[in-house]
Amino acid sequence: MINRELIKKLASQLKKDGVDALLVAPSSDLIFLLGHKPYLCERFQALVVTAKEETFYICNRLTEAEAIGFMDGDKVYQWMDSDGFTGVAKQAFEDFGLIGKKIAVNGAVRAFNLVKLMEAIDFTPANGKDYLELTRIIKTPEELENLRKSSLIVDKVFEDIVKFIKPGMTERDVKNEIARLSKLYGGEGCDGGIVAVDANAANPHYFGDSAVIGEHAVVEMDFGCTYKGMYSDITRTVIVGKATEREKELYNLVLQANLAGEAAAVNGAWIPDVDAAARKVIADAGYGYEFNHRLGHGIGYAGHEAPYIHGDYKMHLAPGMAFSCEPGIYIRGEIGIRIEDVVIINEKGETEILNKCTKELIEIC
Amino acid sequence: MINRELIKKLASQLKKDGVDALLVAPSSDLIFLLGHKPYLCERFQALVVTAKEETFYICNRLTEAEAIGFMDGDKVYQWMDSDGFTGVAKQAFEDFGLIGKKIAVNGAVRAFNLVKLMEAIDFTPANGKDYLELTRIIKTPEELENLRKSSLIVDKVFEDIVKFIKPGMTERDVKNEIARLSKLYGGEGCDGGIVAVDANAANPHYFGDSAVIGEHAVVEMDFGCTYKGMYSDITRTVIVGKATEREKELYNLVLQANLAGEAAAVNGAWIPDVDAAARKVIADAGYGYEFNHRLGHGIGYAGHEAPYIHGDYKMHLAPGMAFSCEPGIYIRGEIGIRIEDVVIINEKGETEILNKCTKELIEIC
Numbered sequence: 001m002i003n004r005e006l007i008k009k010l011a012s013q014l015k016k017d018g019v020d021a022l023l024v025a026p027s028s029d030l031i032f033l034l035g036h037k038p039y040l041c042e043r044f045q046a047l048v049v050t051a052k053e054e055t056f057y058i059c060n061r062l063t064e065a066e067a068i069g070f071m072d073g074d075k076v077y078q079w080m081d082s083d084g085f086t087g088v089a090k091q092a093f094e095d096f097g098l099i100g101k102k103i104a105v106n107g108a109v110r111a112f113n114l115v116k117l118m119e120a121i122d123f124t125p126a127n128g129k130d131y132l133e134l135t136r137i138i139k140t141p142e143e144l145e146n147l148r149k150s151s152l153i154v155d156k157v158f159e160d161i162v163k164f165i166k167p168g169m170t171e172r173d174v175k176n177e178i179a180r181l182s183k184l185y186g187g188e189g190c191d192g193g194i195v196a197v198d199a200n201a202a203n204p205h206y207f208g209d210s211a212v213i214g215e216h217a218v219v220e221m222d223f224g225c226t227y228k229g230m231y232s233d234i235t236r237t238v239i240v241g242k243a244t245e246r247e248k249e250l251y252n253l254v255l256q257a258n259l260a261g262e263a264a265a266v267n268g269a270w271i272p273d274v275d276a277a278a279r280k281v282i283a284d285a286g287y288g289y290e291f292n293h294r295l296g297h298g299i300g301y302a303g304h305e306a307p308y309i310h311g312d313y314k315m316h317l318a319p320g321m322a323f324s325c326e327p328g329i330y331i332r333g334e335i336g337i338r339i340e341d342v343v344i345i346n347e348k349g350e351t352e353i354l355n356k357c358t359k360e361l362i363e364i365c
Numbered sequence: 366m367i368n369r370e371l372i373k374k375l376a377s378q379l380k381k382d383g384v385d386a387l388l389v390a391p392s393s394d395l396i397f398l399l400g401h402k403p404y405l406c407e408r409f410q411a412l413v414v415t416a417k418e419e420t421f422y423i424c425n426r427l428t429e430a431e432a433i434g435f436m437d438g439d440k441v442y443q444w445m446d447s448d449g450f451t452g453v454a455k456q457a458f459e460d461f462g463l464i465g466k467k468i469a470v471n472g473a474v475r476a477f478n479l480v481k482l483m484e485a486i487d488f489t490p491a492n493g494k495d496y497l498e499l500t501r502i503i504k505t506p507e508e509l510e511n512l513r514k515s516s517l518i519v520d521k522v523f524e525d526i527v528k529f530i531k532p533g534m535t536e537r538d539v540k541n542e543i544a545r546l547s548k549l550y551g552g553e554g555c556d557g558g559i560v561a562v563d564a565n566a567a568n569p570h571y572f573g574d575s576a577v578i579g580e581h582a583v584v585e586m587d588f589g590c591t592y593k594g595m596y597s598d599i600t601r602t603v604i605v606g607k608a609t610e611r612e613k614e615l616y617n618l619v620l621q622a623n624l625a626g627e628a629a630a631v632n633g634a635w636i637p638d639v640d641a642a643a644r645k646v647i648a649d650a651g652y653g654y655e656f657n658h659r660l661g662h663g664i665g666y667a668g669h670e671a672p673y674i675h676g677d678y679k680m681h682l683a684p685g686m687a688f689s690c691e692p693g694i695y696i697r698g699e700i701g702i703r704i705e706d707v708v709i710i711n712e713k714g715e716t717e718i719l720n721k722c723t724k725e726l727i728e729i730c
Contacts (some may be wrong), residue, residue, distance in 0.1 A: 061654075066568045082659065082676030108475075112471070112474070113476065114469055115492040203428065203430055272447075293425070304407060
């Protein structure tokens with residue numbers, strides 16, 4: 001069912017920005033607009049929302065029945081595989097007066113489909129990735145409560161996984177156990193996340209799983225699940241065996257940066273300042289280049305969404321915002337350490353760190 | 366490691382088409398070019414291949430170390446979250462003489478990132494989705510053998526699942542068992558696919574899982590796995606209880622269409638004719654609109670790839686091609702029936718139907 005309230009809000013924002021329509025391909029964005037996320041293959045499909053509050057849908061005939069089901073009588077344009085989609089899209093753009101206009105695309109539209117549209121129809125493309133994310137940047141009390149519960153699940157998983165890890169296990173063994181525990185504690189969509197041993201952790205987005213945990217090892221774990229659709233996201237790095245002085249030094253730097261970021265993350269704070277507070281700790285110690293990503297990302301119905309916590313995200317923190325605080329140091333060929341919590345500014349304007357499990361350095365002996 | 370042979374082949378094709386470079390974002394395309402598929406989040410990253418056989422990589426600093434690892438000394442441009450990627454991309458385009466040129470995008474580049482590039486840099490975008498798919502449209506004998514083995518796995522799963530299905534089970538129960546069996550028989554990446562009961566099957570891409578199988582039910586199952594990276598893909602539709610006359614009639618139509626498509630799929634056949642041979646059977650019986658998708662898609666290292674079997678795909682079948690033959694009839698609110706095999710034109714130019722399990726109507730009583 002179309003969420004007319006949200007369409008109205010979105011249309012008003014489009015109008016303000018001089019954008020005539022937004023193409024919303026299937027993604028978490030559509031869950032909000034339609035209460036439904038169709039499966040997206042290589043075939044073009046999108047909900048189109050105009051600045052005049054109109055909505056229509058373009059899809060392959062394959063999913064026409066599905067689209068009719070959620071479009072509440074609003075127009076569904078269908079195209080057959082052998083015809084391609086641009087003819088039907090052109091007709092739709094003509095019907096809704098969008099020829100020659102400014103049309104934005106959400107984060108899920110594929111570039112090759114945009115090129116096909118641009119070759120067939122006269123319009124000016126615009127980046128519309130943030131529109132839906134911004135409409136949900138302030139979480140409701142119920143959503144905040146579900147974020148808390150989602151974080152509680154991964155906290156429990158972490159407490160158990162520390163007792164599980166032993167030398168000789170593979171990264172995969174640990175991932176499988178994380179997935180099992182997350183499900184056991186009521187999480188949805190649990191995949192085990194990232195488990196990276198030693199130098200593998202120097203790649204913040206490492207997704208291998210075959211390395212073996214040695215008698216002495218650094219084990220970085222970054223995982224999450226959803227609870228009633230709301231994501232959790234935690235990272236902890238533990239040492240198997242006794243930590244070396246070097247490991248202790250790097251760990252403490254990351255921990256101090258994490259704490260500095262969380263201390264700066266107060267209601268009303270300027271987001272670039274929050275990033276800078278954490279970054280300064282690590283940069284002052286000479287590892288500025290090795291903290292090679294933003295401090296965090298918003299979190300909610302998507303794992304990554306607005307607000308993004310970095311030096312160029314010009315916004316103030318406000319009650320209802322939820323985001324990660326996850327500094328790290330990554331040294332190629334050697335080590336990676338990251339410590340991540342989810343943080344919210346609650347209804348009262350207080351900062352709450354949703355992950356309660358310890359951040360003290362754990363040595364598994 | 367960069368596959369220089371493939372880069373050469375690709376560059377020569379780009380040159381022929383008057384395209385100056387191709388942006389290849391992480392997808393199965395990169396497995397071929399780099400032997401590696403980096404994780405793709407919302408941050409822009411791509412291998413760039415020029416018509417002059419040069420390669421360079423653009424990525425977030427987060428993945429710089431990973432990219433240096435697979436780029437064999439070729440240039441890696443990195444950007445930091447707080448800076449955005451267009452400045453670095455512009456520098457790279459200048460260094461390689463790509464300003465003002467024609468730049469194609471592969472299937473994985475996101476449209477909002479293309480818009481950002483177009484706003485920052487002068488170039489003409491082009492659709493480059495097919496380039497990599499076309500380089501692998503002719504499978505090697507080893508790849509064909511792996512396709513056979515992959516199909517053998519799903520055949521065995523089907524034979525077992527027929528004995529498993531009982532009234533009272535949910536779609537999810539059947540999916541879980543399909544996933545378990547696929548893994549048991551040596552499949553990789555098994556997720557249970559699509560299991561759709563009764564009217565749910567009228568949506569060819571139905572991905573729900575909560576409906577219960579009644580005493581009388583139509584159960585459509587579409588699933589696959591990979592074996593050494595090569596996909597299988599099978600669909601069978603079975604009846605729980607005794608089939609009605611209507612079900613028998615529709616099932617037989619789909620079966621005759623499947624057989625007609627497979628009979629037409631001979632070495633040298635014109636692809637639109639193959640699609641038409643199957644479509645005619647169903648259209649002649651009055652269900653042309655309800656066979657609402659192409660007859661099939663190529664299959665290999667991606668689940669869907671070239672050649673696509675539909676009326677506008679202007680190519681002849683040739684030895685080494687692999688594709689699905691999957692006609693269906695979908696009647697909204699009532700029923701969906703699809704029968705799918707994977708077909709190859711083998712090294713000798715013979716048509717081989719890789720799925721051997723029965724297509725006779727099965728009644729589970």
